[in-house]
Amino acid sequence: MGALPSFYLEQSKQEQENYHQYLRLMGSLSRLFSASAVPYLAPKVMENIFCKAFQADNLALKLRKKGKVK
Numbered sequence: 001m002g003a004l005p006s007f008y009l010e011q012s013k014q015e016q017e018n019y020h021q022y023l024r025l026m027g028s029l030s031r032l033f034s035a036s037a038v039p040y041l042a043p044k045v046m047e048n049i050f051c052k053a054f055q056a057d058n059l060a061l062k063l064r065k066k067g068k069v070k
Contacts, residue, residue: 015054015055018052019050020047022052026049
């Protein structure tokens, strides 16, 4: 996990807070549909949250739309 902590710490406090808020929101929504105490966040949801919070391009989504990735 070498690059992620560095990337995260280089982002603005507002972007970091947005990221936390999005994760909390999706985690609380996932509990509505599960009896588990541990929230489930699908990988594609995590990609979208990350991209939204940090204004990043979702390259995986672009590749899926082009049929390059399932």
